[in-house]
Every structure is written in structure tokens, then in C-alpha cells.
Amino acid sequence: MTSAAMAGAKRRTGRSTGRILPILTVLLAIIAIWYAGAVWMNATWVRDQAARADTVLTTSELVRQTLMLERPVLPAPHQVAAGLWEGVAGQKITSKRSLVWHGWITLSATLAGFAIGTAAGILLAVGIVHNRAMDQSVMPWAVASQTVPILAIAPMVIVVFASMGVTGLLPKAMIAAWLSFFPVLVGMVKGLRTPDAMQLDLMHSWHASRAQQFWRLRLPSSLPYLFASLKVAIAAALVGTIVGELPAGATAGLGARLLSGSYYGQTVQIWAALFAAAMLAALLVMLIGALERLTLRRMGLAR
Amino acid sequence: MSALPIIAVWIGAIGLNTWLSRFDTRATRLAVALIFGATILALWEMIVRIYAVPPVILPAPSQIGASFATNTAILWTDFVQTIVKGAVTGWLIGAAAAVLTAIAIDRSPFLQRGLLPIGNFVAALPIVGIAPILVMWFGFDWQSKAAVVVVMVFFPILVNMVAGLAATDPMQRDLMATWAAPYGTSLLKLRLPAAMPFLFNGLKITTTLALIGAIVAEFFGSPTRGMGFRISTAVGRLDLPLVWAEILVAAIAGSLFYGIVALIEKKVTFWHPSQRPQRG
Amino acid sequence: MIDTAVVQARDLSLTFSTADGPVHALKDVSLTIDQGDFVSFIGPSGCGKTTFLRAVAALETPTAGTLAVAGMTPDEARRRRAYGYVFQAPGLYPWRTIAGNISLPLEIMGFSRADRQQRTQRVLDLVDLAGFGGKFPWQLSGGMQQRASIARALAFDADILLMDEPFGALDEIVRDRLNEALLDLWKKTGKTIGFVTHSIPEAVYLSTRIVVMSPRPGRITRVIDSPLPRDRPLEIRDTPEFIALAQQVRDGLREGHSYD
Known part of the structure; x- marks a missing residue:
């Protein structure tokens, strides 16, 4: 075996052990960005609603509301997951909403x-x-x-x-x-x-x-x-x-x-x-x- | 016996091409391909005329040509709206974003190992589906079309560019190490040039995606111009020759777009084995 | 020889960890290379000759022992650009001309444009490629490409030249010519050369010292000082001295049970 082949073998073993972790990290990052995006994109509407109702929202209240709108600009991941679950398991499979x-x-x-x-x-x-x-x-x-x-x-x-x-x-x-x-x-x-x-x-x-x-x-x-x-x-x-x-x-x-x-x-x-x-x-x-x-x-x- | 001339043309063309294909030179190869194309057009025209196919179902090539000639102004407006503003702008932004991302994650094998499988996965997904969402976000005009295109072309180009940056062989990188070259230098002088064939592969396959994204997004809402808009309204009025003329524009635009990128590739990667002039 | 050690290795070991357990590429290797020496490393695959050269070039890191290159650590020597390295393949950039390839390390090291041009011209002459500077690598033969890669390693005037089977992929006739040219170049420049090879005649013809190595673990079994004069025409290979020396090398290889 030449040293290049050995270096290759070394790299391969390293690759197989750490395959899932990077993907999970990136996926988690995407979900985090998604949540941040949902808050940011839906915030305008929530603020408008609050202004109309003459209430002042705390930050935590604002975030909570942006993530549970019925027709959000960008639905939060859990809302999509719920919609998906509702569509897959919550209906009879012959239903037109399934x-x-x-x-x-x-x-x-x-x-x-x-x-x-x-x-x-x-x-x-x-x-x-x-x-x-x-x-x-x-x-x-x-x-x-x-x-x-x-x-x-x-x-x-x-x-x-x-x-x-x-x-x-x-x-x-x-x-x-x-x-x-x-x-x-x-x-x-x-x-x-x-x-x-x-x-x-x-x-x-x-x-x-x-x-x-x-x-x-x-x-x-x-x-x-x-x-x-x-x-x-x-x-x-x-x-x-x-x-x-x-x-x-x-x-x-x-x-x-x-x-x-x-x-x-x-x-x-x-x-x-x-x-x-x-x-x-x-x-x-x-x-x-x-x-x-x-x-x-x-x-x-x-x- | 109305089918007789059709069969005659078909058999004649097959005979001619079979004979021509024996020579196998550049000129005959081109001739064979052109004859085949012309035969299909001729058969199409003959079938429509002989069997009096209503234009609502299938217009003859001559009718499509006539519609193309009379509607050049409309077709040009649609071309500018959909191809130039929507597809090309989006493609450029998407490509730039993908290349920059690839360079940004270049120093992190961890991020690459995370992003690459996801990128490959996303590249196989029906991304056009995000068109309705982006039309809601960015409005009816070309910006939303460009946004769809950006998302569609980003991952294929990213995956290719990352592969390209990894494409230098270990020996070449060792060589850079023996010269104690800093990271930036070896990126600029070695890895970016070496990545070009891969980048252009990504750029070429995404030209078609860009057109698809731009046209399909118009089905979800558009101003009163654009190829997708025109196709859906013309179908509604059963003006099929105009629809086919738009398809012709899409085909020409697609080939041109691809051809221009391929031409730039030829200039940039003249050194690559696939581009070198054949010797001997 | 003058007692200026250019490369000094003491009890050098290098172990790769692989999926099948550790591989001892080098074990307790001690060797001194003096200024102006032409040292060949010979041995079967896996004997560590390439690994040793790469360790000198700071492309591999030894796991034990000490290694000094021109009085510095290998990595310092690398950053001072103390050596030129020639690989088995030419490794020229296809998008640069021959002259462009040779001046690439010069660009990286910050030589001025005029200096680059002058140096490129000089080394092109040295390897007998004058007039080919404007060609692209893929327009030249394999032997010419390898000569260009040697020119590239010479361009920045490092004192040490490390060559890893530089002629291994070339045919016998081209190899003979390049061997002769390399000796000529070594005489003209007085550089210290470390040279890895598979070929006994090549090692004997070129070297002032021949290091015979054997695998599992990679180690030095014999160091042979060559009695041949520095002036060596190709015909020297038919002399009894040459044949006796080759026999010694062969014995050394056999000693290491290297072909079991």
C-alpha cells in the first residue's frame, strides 16, 4: 500500500463514522432559520392586528402569535407538520381532503x-x-x-x-x-x-x-x-x-x-x-x- | 389511399438516411439529422392536411409559422418578460449565490458533509411546487418568477461547484503545500480554475430548469404578458397556433440559452479534455 | 563531503492508523543526507521510501523521532521554500502554458514579473525546453511534460530537490535520456537531491549514496556509498564496478525479504 492509499483509507474511516451528525446539524440550522423567518415574515401582520386592537405586545407574545396564525405568510415547521399529519392520518383515505x-x-x-x-x-x-x-x-x-x-x-x-x-x-x-x-x-x-x-x-x-x-x-x-x-x-x-x-x-x-x-x-x-x-x-x-x-x-x- | 403519400415520404426518408449514414462524415451526419427533422415536419403537415385535423387539436407547422410571423410583437414582449427578466435574472442570482455558498463552506468539511446530501436530495424534489408560495410573497411581476428560478437552480449548481472545488487531485494540493501557498492563493490559482468544468456542467443543466421555473410560475399569477400567461389565455381562446408559436419561442430560447453557456464554457475551459481540438 | 547535513533523521517513525489497524510506514529510520549528495531510495512498495520523502517535505508528520531539514523543522523548511518537489506525474495545470506553469510557484512566492520571466527562461533552457514555453502541457509528450515539472521545481532555486519516482511513468528510452539530463543538471547546480525509484540501474547510475529499504515495517536495511566518479557517461553502466554495485543493491533488497 502506498502512503496515498493509506491516507485514503484513513479518510474513509473518518467519513463513515461522522456521516449523520453533519446532516443533522444542517437540518437543525435550516429549521432554526425557518422559525426565525416565520417570526420575521409574520410579525408585520401580527403587529397590525395588535395596533388595530390597541394592544401592546410583548416580544414573547409576538413570537407566540406569529407561529400560530391560521393563514401565515410563512407557516412555522410545526404548523406544516401538523397540516401534513392532519392530511395523511386525520382523514379517511377516500376523503377529498386526504x-x-x-x-x-x-x-x-x-x-x-x-x-x-x-x-x-x-x-x-x-x-x-x-x-x-x-x-x-x-x-x-x-x-x-x-x-x-x-x-x-x-x-x-x-x-x-x-x-x-x-x-x-x-x-x-x-x-x-x-x-x-x-x-x-x-x-x-x-x-x-x-x-x-x-x-x-x-x-x-x-x-x-x-x-x-x-x-x-x-x-x-x-x-x-x-x-x-x-x-x-x-x-x-x-x-x-x-x-x-x-x-x-x-x-x-x-x-x-x-x-x-x-x-x-x-x-x-x-x-x-x-x-x-x-x-x-x-x-x-x-x-x-x-x-x-x-x-x-x-x-x-x-x- | 390517402395515407399513401405519407408512407411514401416516410420510406423515402428512411432509405435516404440509411444510405447517407454509411458515409459517417461530419457533413452527412448533419444532413441525416436535418433530414430526419424535416421529415417529421413534413409528415406532421401532411397528416394535418390530408386528414383535416382541426387546428384546435393540432395545428400544422405552416399555421404555427404564420402565427409566429404575425405575432412577433407579442412574442417579443413575452420573451423579454419571461426569459430575460424572469429566467435569466433568476438564473444569474441563483448561480452567484450557489458559487459563493460553495466557496464559503469550502473550508468546512463538516458543513459540506451536511449540505451535500441535502443538496442532492433537494435537487430531486419537485421544487416548482414552491411557485405559488413565492408568487404570494413577491407579487405577480417578474420578481416572483426570478425567485422561483433562484431556488430551482441553486442546489444543482451548489452541488456541482462543491464537487468541482474538491476535484483537484491530492498531488496537486501537495504541490501547493510544497510551495507554502496560502489558502487564498491555492483557491484562486488552482481550485477555482479546476472547478470550472464542474461549474459549467451545473450551469448548463440549470438553463432548462430556469425556463421551466419562469414559465410555470406564471400559471400561478402574472401581469398581462409573459409566455406562461399567453399560453394559458391562448389555450382558453383555443388559439392553438399562438400556443405553439410560444412553445417554439421557448424551444429557441432554451437552445440559445444553453448554446451561449456552452460557448462561454468552451472559451473558459479550453484546456479540458472534452473541449480540446481533436488531434489525429 | 563537508559536514553540512542537509537532512538529518534520527529514529524516525511514522504510523498510519487505518481501518485494518496501524500501519508502520516508517520505523526507527536514521539517515543523514549531506550537502551536494545525490541520494536514491530504493525498495518495494510499502517500504516507506515515498513516506520518508514526504516527511522531509512536511507533507506527512512523523509520529516519533526527530527530523531536521536544512537545520530547521520540515514545516519551517517548507515555509522558507527550502526544497523543490517533483511527483511521479507532471501535475501541470492544463489551463496554463508551460511558461505559465513554471512561473506559478514564483507568482505564489512573490517574485517580480521581470524576475519570473528571466528565471522561467533559464530553467527552460536548463531542461532543454527552450521554445516550448508558449505551448500548453497537453500539447507536449509525457517526457517533455515531466521535464517541465522538473523545471518548475528548479525555478525558485531551492537547495534541495526531492523527486518521487519522477520517471516512473516514462518508457525506458525517454528515461535514459532524462537520467543523463538530470545528472548534468545536478553537476551544474550542485543541488542536494533525494530521489525515490523502483529501478536498480537508475539508482546505481544516478546516486552518490543508495538507501535500500524494506517493508513491514518500513525501515532502512542498507546504505551503500557509490564508488563511481561524479562524471558518468551512460556507458558506465557496462563497467564491472557498476555491475558489482547493482549486485550489492540487489543483495540488500533480498536481505530485507522484500519480495515475500
């Missing part, structure tokens, strides 16, 4: 779209690595399309579909599929191309057929890339679905919760929906991450 119900509407469209987009992306990628004409035709546009804000036109797609009488899960799933399609396509093409010339020559020297080459070399070596892009794709699919739920008229889904909250000034509701969406996103990405570790470990590729 975040579980709205979350399920969003999740089902996300998953449907993700499945379609991923399947299409993988199939097209396989076609592209095996057909030069397809590669040269499609790839430049696929890459260029990543610079176009496709997500921004999602609400419009919904409205157009609605004008044709198509509503519900399908249009949102289309957007989710479209958004997850490109990351998977680009990542998969890159992954299928990772085997270098030497590995391909080796396959060639064994007289492997194209199918054997694909199943035994290209596909396994593309999996790390596939999983990396699946994580991007599922997050994109979820964002797409939520944005697809924004147009006026939508009544179901986390996006609709955001919108109705913004119409009626229900800030706690907005934040609760936002956190529900964030947790859903984290859950989905972690799920793919777990799947990735499991698969790569079975293939002996895990690091």
Missing part, C-alpha cells in the same frame, strides 16, 4: 407514465445502438430536446386533451412518460456503448452473435447507467405529473392541492402538499436506489 388520496392520484399517473417512458426509452436506445441511420437521425434531436423546457408546456397538453374530452390519468401519464423518456434514452444509449473496443473484439473473437453480444456484454454493462437515469426519470415524471395537475379545473392530485391552496390563501395546505410531494419524490428515488443496489450486488457490480 393527502394520501391526492398522493395516490399523483403517484398512479407518475408510475404509469414512468413505465411507458422507460420502456420506450430503452427500446429506442437498443434500436439506436444497432442502427446507424437511427442513431444519426434521432440522437441529435434527443440531445437537443433536453435544452427545451418541455415541462413548461405540460399544462397546455392537459388543456388540449381536455378539449378533446380526455381527462384523468391518461394525459398526465403522457406528460410523465414524455419527461422520463429522454433521460432513459440518453443514459441507456451511453450505457449500451460503454463496452470498449477490446471487450467487443473479444466477443468477436469468440464468434458471438449480435444477440449474445447484447445480452451478455452490452446489457449488463449498461445497467449502472440505466439506474442512474431511472432516478432522474422518476423524479422528472413526478414533477411532470404535478405540473400537469396545475391547470384550472383539476381537482385531484398534489398539484391541484397546491393550486387550490394558492387560490384560497391556505398557506399551510400549500406547504403540506409540497412536503407530501417531496416525500413522495424521495421515496420513489430511494426505491430505485434500493433496486439498483440489489441488482448490482447480485451482478457483482456493487461498489
Whole structure:
């Protein structure tokens, strides 16, 4: 072992012991800043109320009131947590006020779209690595399309579909599929191309057929890339679905919760929906991450 | 038999591209991509005309082009409102904040270990969702759009910049130590230049995010101009060609924005292996 | 030799703590390097030769024993810029030209612009790279890049030159040429050189003293003073003296059970 490698080993052991503490510290700092922000941003309103009622507030009274307003400018963390708990556990899950119900509407469209987009992306990628004409035709546009804000036109797609009488899960799933399609396509093409010339020559020297080459070399070596892009794709699919739920008229889904909250000034509701969406996103990405570790470990590729 | 010309164009284009792709030179590659794009446009136009698709569902490319030509004044106003004022301003502020934060936490591995996982986590969240909140806070005009963009681009750029500042290999840092270089010097002369490829990676991926944030935020309230506003009102009036013209503007703006950042990257990181002129 | 010790190590030990328990990179190493010496460190991986050089450069901190560099602590010597260090890889900045790279340490040390230019020019001549100052590193071959990195270490005129397998990544032919050039440079400048290598012929050809080390724990097994004259043409490698010396080094390596 060289000294550099040893220094690396030294650093690694130090890293694994202190991983949680820094994250907790930063999280605590964020919550503290959040509370301070809530007090600061809501103080004007509380002071105005007090002035109108001709009462003078002590500082502690002011702070207490800023953190329990019904429609605060910035709700305090505990208010959001309460709103989230109320939405998740305080309702029957079939209720229209249940975040579980709205979350399920969003999740089902996300998953449907993700499945379609991923399947299409993988199939097209396989076609592209095996057909030069397809590669040269499609790839430049696929890459260029990543610079176009496709997500921004999602609400419009919904409205157009609605004008044709198509509503519900399908249009949102289309957007989710479209958004997850490109990351998977680009990542998969890159992954299928990772085997270098030497590995391909080796396959060639064994007289492997194209199918054997694909199943035994290209596909396994593309999996790390596939999983990396699946994580991007599922997050994109979820964002797409939520944005697809924004147009006026939508009544179901986390996006609709955001919108109705913004119409009626229900800030706690907005934040609760936002956190529900964030947790859903984290859950989905972690799920793919777990799947990735499991698969790569079975293939002996895990690091 | 109305489908015949459509199929004919399709097969013709495939044949032409298959033949052209064998040469595999710069020129033919470009030609193949352009032919593919043109074919899609031609097929779109033919399908709309032959099957008389109502413009409410799908306008033909020619109709979109006509709408683009007649509405240039409106499109320009919207472009300035949404892209220049909302997206670009927000992107610049967000990028500057992210770079400064990365440098500020550079000397604290503790803060980095805390902030990086959170930054990575936040980068995967549906941040556009904060748009209604920020519109409430900052009003209907471009400031609220810029605020949404700042939040959206901050974390991806921060994560990239922190990774970039850590990217110098130990040998290079040892070298700086053998010269007894103070922290500021080694930051300025070694680590900032070495971080540039990473920074630009972050800057490039966030150009699209910036446009998305600026347009989507307009759905939650905007003055009577802006691309998001125009799209939602035009959809309401079923003026689909105008909607598509706005989408075209968004696409052009997106590619331009990305292209300009990529061009600056080429100038700044000319030394990086991915940017060097290919030899041999 | 004059009794001016440039590097003086006494009972030096250096232990890394790793996940698999402590690793004794150096154990009770004592060595004196005199002014104008060319000392090679040779031994298998893990024998501590690089660690010793890094400790001299204050890039590692010994856990026991004393180490003096030019009469100071290593860290003081580092801050006084008492030595130039050459790594195995050139480590040139791709965004600076060759001349820009060489003048980088000079900028850090606060030399004036005119001084920087003049020094850069001089060391470029010294390593036979005159005319390449305006090129970028990635436009030059590996051997030229390594020569530039040596020029960079020479530019600020430190008395000591520490080289950690500087030619390890180069092919034999380039390595021969650079060895010759290095000897030439050492004669011209009279610097004290500490040189880590894996190659027995390289160590024998270059050095006035050869330090043979062995691993687990890293220690010195033999110090061989070279009887060869200071003027050494490449052909000296075919003389019986040279071959006998190489044999001594090989014996020293075997003694340390270094290839078990």
C-alpha cells in the first residue's frame, strides 16, 4: 500500500463514522432559520392586528402569535407538520381532503407514465445502438430536446386533451412518460456503448452473435447507467405529473392541492402538499436506489 | 389511399438516411439529422392536411409559422418578460449565490458533509411546487418568477461547484503545500480554475430548469404578458397556433440559452479534455 | 563531503492508523543526507521510501523521532521554500502554458514579473525546453511534460530537490535520456537531491549514496556509498564496478525479504 492509499483509507474511516451528525446539524440550522423567518415574515401582520386592537405586545407574545396564525405568510415547521399529519392520518383515505388520496392520484399517473417512458426509452436506445441511420437521425434531436423546457408546456397538453374530452390519468401519464423518456434514452444509449473496443473484439473473437453480444456484454454493462437515469426519470415524471395537475379545473392530485391552496390563501395546505410531494419524490428515488443496489450486488457490480 | 403519400415520404426518408449514414462524415451526419427533422415536419403537415385535423387539436407547422410571423410583437414582449427578466435574472442570482455558498463552506468539511446530501436530495424534489408560495410573497411581476428560478437552480449548481472545488487531485494540493501557498492563493490559482468544468456542467443543466421555473410560475399569477400567461389565455381562446408559436419561442430560447453557456464554457475551459481540438 | 547535513533523521517513525489497524510506514529510520549528495531510495512498495520523502517535505508528520531539514523543522523548511518537489506525474495545470506553469510557484512566492520571466527562461533552457514555453502541457509528450515539472521545481532555486519516482511513468528510452539530463543538471547546480525509484540501474547510475529499504515495517536495511566518479557517461553502466554495485543493491533488497 502506498502512503496515498493509506491516507485514503484513513479518510474513509473518518467519513463513515461522522456521516449523520453533519446532516443533522444542517437540518437543525435550516429549521432554526425557518422559525426565525416565520417570526420575521409574520410579525408585520401580527403587529397590525395588535395596533388595530390597541394592544401592546410583548416580544414573547409576538413570537407566540406569529407561529400560530391560521393563514401565515410563512407557516412555522410545526404548523406544516401538523397540516401534513392532519392530511395523511386525520382523514379517511377516500376523503377529498386526504393527502394520501391526492398522493395516490399523483403517484398512479407518475408510475404509469414512468413505465411507458422507460420502456420506450430503452427500446429506442437498443434500436439506436444497432442502427446507424437511427442513431444519426434521432440522437441529435434527443440531445437537443433536453435544452427545451418541455415541462413548461405540460399544462397546455392537459388543456388540449381536455378539449378533446380526455381527462384523468391518461394525459398526465403522457406528460410523465414524455419527461422520463429522454433521460432513459440518453443514459441507456451511453450505457449500451460503454463496452470498449477490446471487450467487443473479444466477443468477436469468440464468434458471438449480435444477440449474445447484447445480452451478455452490452446489457449488463449498461445497467449502472440505466439506474442512474431511472432516478432522474422518476423524479422528472413526478414533477411532470404535478405540473400537469396545475391547470384550472383539476381537482385531484398534489398539484391541484397546491393550486387550490394558492387560490384560497391556505398557506399551510400549500406547504403540506409540497412536503407530501417531496416525500413522495424521495421515496420513489430511494426505491430505485434500493433496486439498483440489489441488482448490482447480485451482478457483482456493487461498489 | 390517402395515407399513401405519407408512407411514401416516410420510406423515402428512411432509405435516404440509411444510405447517407454509411458515409459517417461530419457533413452527412448533419444532413441525416436535418433530414430526419424535416421529415417529421413534413409528415406532421401532411397528416394535418390530408386528414383535416382541426387546428384546435393540432395545428400544422405552416399555421404555427404564420402565427409566429404575425405575432412577433407579442412574442417579443413575452420573451423579454419571461426569459430575460424572469429566467435569466433568476438564473444569474441563483448561480452567484450557489458559487459563493460553495466557496464559503469550502473550508468546512463538516458543513459540506451536511449540505451535500441535502443538496442532492433537494435537487430531486419537485421544487416548482414552491411557485405559488413565492408568487404570494413577491407579487405577480417578474420578481416572483426570478425567485422561483433562484431556488430551482441553486442546489444543482451548489452541488456541482462543491464537487468541482474538491476535484483537484491530492498531488496537486501537495504541490501547493510544497510551495507554502496560502489558502487564498491555492483557491484562486488552482481550485477555482479546476472547478470550472464542474461549474459549467451545473450551469448548463440549470438553463432548462430556469425556463421551466419562469414559465410555470406564471400559471400561478402574472401581469398581462409573459409566455406562461399567453399560453394559458391562448389555450382558453383555443388559439392553438399562438400556443405553439410560444412553445417554439421557448424551444429557441432554451437552445440559445444553453448554446451561449456552452460557448462561454468552451472559451473558459479550453484546456479540458472534452473541449480540446481533436488531434489525429 | 563537508559536514553540512542537509537532512538529518534520527529514529524516525511514522504510523498510519487505518481501518485494518496501524500501519508502520516508517520505523526507527536514521539517515543523514549531506550537502551536494545525490541520494536514491530504493525498495518495494510499502517500504516507506515515498513516506520518508514526504516527511522531509512536511507533507506527512512523523509520529516519533526527530527530523531536521536544512537545520530547521520540515514545516519551517517548507515555509522558507527550502526544497523543490517533483511527483511521479507532471501535475501541470492544463489551463496554463508551460511558461505559465513554471512561473506559478514564483507568482505564489512573490517574485517580480521581470524576475519570473528571466528565471522561467533559464530553467527552460536548463531542461532543454527552450521554445516550448508558449505551448500548453497537453500539447507536449509525457517526457517533455515531466521535464517541465522538473523545471518548475528548479525555478525558485531551492537547495534541495526531492523527486518521487519522477520517471516512473516514462518508457525506458525517454528515461535514459532524462537520467543523463538530470545528472548534468545536478553537476551544474550542485543541488542536494533525494530521489525515490523502483529501478536498480537508475539508482546505481544516478546516486552518490543508495538507501535500500524494506517493508513491514518500513525501515532502512542498507546504505551503500557509490564508488563511481561524479562524471558518468551512460556507458558506465557496462563497467564491472557498476555491475558489482547493482549486485550489492540487489543483495540488500533480498536481505530485507522484500519480495515475500
